[in-house]
Amino acid sequence: MxxxxxxxxxxxxxxxxxxxxxxxxxxxxxxxxxxxxxxxxxxxxxxxxxxxxxxxxxxxxxxxxxxxxxxxxKRLAPADFEELFVVRLALEPLASRLATPQLRSTTEALERNIAATQRSKTVQQVTRLDLDFHEIILTASGNTRLLKLWSSMRAELELWLGRLHRRHQFQTSETQRETIAAHTAIVQGFRTQSPAECERIMRQHIQGWREWLPVLAENE
Amino acid sequence: MxxxxxxxxxxxxxxxxxxxxxxxxxxxxxxxxxxxxxxxxxxxxxxxxxxxxxxxxxxxxxxxxxxxxxxxxKRLAPADFEELFVVRLALEPLASRLATPQLRSTTEALERNIAATQRSKTVQQVTRLDLDFHEIILTASGNTRLLKLWSSMRAELELWLGRLHRRHQFQTSETQRETIAAHTAIVQGFRTQSPAECERIMRQHIQGWREWLPVLAENE
DNA sequence: GATTTCCAAACGGTATACCGATTTATTTTT
DNA sequence: AAAAATAAATCGGTATACCGTTTGGAAATC
Known part of the structure; x- marks a missing residue:
């Protein structure tokens, strides 16, 4: 989408x-x-x-x-993922804050995205929709440059997640449940219409990725 | 360099x-x-x-x-410059903070850059060295992704500044003086070795660009 | 004179061909 | 058997050619 x-x-x-x-x-x-x-x-x-x-x-x-x-x-090194994480932490909370004014119309798109995630059957679909979710917010920020920079990392993020899933054989249902829970919380936070709160909740969400870093260290 | x-x-x-x-x-x-x-x-x-x-x-x-x-x-629209400004504000203070540990070795490069700026004869040279100055800091951040994203905006920044200068016929000496003063202040701030202070001073520096937005609004 | 039609020139997308450099396999040498 | 030299195959960089589409202007029409 x-x-x-x-x-x-x-x-x-x-x-x-x-x-x-x-x-x-x-x-x-x-x-x-x-x-x-x-x-x-x-x-x-x-x-x-x-x-x-x-x-x-x-x-x-x-x-x-x-x-x-x-x-x-492309060969991936764990350090690359750490860097991506740092940059997302710079871009996405900012995008969330900027998106606040236009957020009422965006919330629908986000909710449709969550619904589609619930209907997903494969990890690939969940991953795709996960990134779509974030891209919706970047788009809603109205800053095309911000969106362009984020988009330039999207394929690489998908590559990381795909390889992670194949390597560790995650349960689809678990990935799905966690993604839905996290995204639902974000939409809830956005409902406050508070720029500071939107920024905070996105920062918190992305920091959740830190948990993966040890797992990634095991990579080749 | x-x-x-x-x-x-x-x-x-x-x-x-x-x-x-x-x-x-x-x-x-x-x-x-x-x-x-x-x-x-x-x-x-x-x-x-x-x-x-x-x-x-x-x-x-x-x-x-x-x-x-x-x-x-490329045709430029003032809104593009505003967007670049917002993104720089997200990337460069962060880079400054990350660069703090490695900064002692970087300070020399920055000072050499300022010295070269003092020797500059044309606005083009000053502009080139101005961007070099910032790129040195992005490089020192150690985050190659951050550097890559910033670099993807560099040519466009140079394009903006070049067209601005040609259009408004700025005095070379004035641009030079302002650039040197601003960069010297940054190096001073970096000497504190405080991540928070480095981040703050870079944010302040970039926000100084806001002054140009009204000027840019006159553009085609 | 303004508008539409039509055509020739220009343009971009892509296939093919050529060449020097690089890589890989083979042979020779130690 | 290991290493070095050599030969063969592969590869990327680039020039050229072909084709359908786009474009801009001339001609025709209103």
Whole structure:
């Protein structure tokens, strides 16, 4: 809902989407070489759109380039997650505060998001909707730059969460329950219409992620 | 100093740098069409590197694409500057706080930057060094993500300042004096080694930019 | 004179081809 | 058997070519 889902006509975009999905779904292992020719052959397009798609994915943090220009599926280091966390803590409480005035109309979208989360069957869906929830608030802040910066981290966040779930085989129902509880509390807090309270509750929510850091330290 | 200045070997990068300079120096007017073929002919390379350079510049906020895929020199709206200001206020005081532990080694770099600013002869140099000063602090924060997000706004900030200067014909000496005074005060504040104080003084510094908002409102 | 129609030029998206550099496999040397 | 040299395959950077679409202006119409 919050993401662009128009069926793009350009081959660059469709190549980008296919590769993005393969990486997020874990079909491509971290460190795997994404050679232009091989990908092009596999996707049935020429190298040019693939090349541009790879640049797109690099911008989104799903692909990294070696010094010699080769593209690999992004490898994650726990320190990266810590950094993402620090930056979210700078952006999201601020966005919550800025969103306060326009929040009445946004609350509906947030509640629809929670309802959809309740209907979710897979961890992937829950994750997607979780990030959508936050993106709704960033959008409501009215600061397009703030939204753009946050969006530039979204794919990477999804990558982290996906790999975490696959590695630790979380119970879908538990992830679902926790997400719904946390988001419901946020919507409640937003009902106060107090900028300070909105900012505080979002800060608290994001700080909850700190619990994951020890788990992440176990990663490769 | 803080920016990459290696003479890039790839034609994409050199095309990107040439175009970047043309836009920042105001040689290309806002809204000008940057047609791939024309640019390629002018720079003596083929369309492919130009095409990729244009995507780079879009990412840096110096170029915007129309729905039909044409590239134009970025047009600025005063609201964009306000947004940049809000985001800097979220990132830079935080970076200052995070940089506190490593600050002793950084202070030297900052002082060298101020000295270079004193030696500057043109407004462009002062502007470049001004942004370098801030980038030094972002780098010292140790949070590469924070640095990356800030860097993604740098070119656009430079674009704004350049157009402002050309439009209002500021006295170089005055800009220089103000910049030096402000940065010297920041370094002084940093000497306290207090995270809270470093954060505060940077917030105050950036808020000083608010004065420009009325001026910017006169822009197209 | 203003508006619409139509056409030629220009443009962007993409496939293909070429080349030097890099990587990988093979062979030679120690 | 290990290491070094060499050969073969692969890869990325880039030029060129082709095609459908967009665009801007001329011609036609009102």
């Amino acid at each position: 919050a993401t662009t889902s128009v069926t793009s006509s350009s081959r660059t975009d469709s190549a980008s989407e296919k590769l993005r999905r393969e990486i997020l779904d874990g079909l491509a292992a971290p460190g795997d070489l994404l050679a232009e020719s091989a990908v092009a052959r596999r996707l049935g397009v020429s190298r040019v759109p693939v090349r541009e798609a790879l640049f797109d994915l690099e911008r989104d943090g799903l692909v990294e380039f070696s010094e010699t220009g080769r593209a690999y599926v | 803080a920016t990459t200045s290696v003479t890039s070997s790839s034609r994409t990068d050199s095309a990107s740098e040439k175009l970047r300079r043309e836009i920042l120096d105001g040689l290309a007017a806002p809204g000008d069409l940057l047609a791939e073929s024309a640019v390629a002919r002018r720079l003596g390379v083929s369309r492919v590197p130009v095409r990729e350079a244009l995507f780079d510049l879009e990412r840096d906020g110096l170029v915007e694409f129309s729905e039909t895929g044409r590239a134009y020199v």
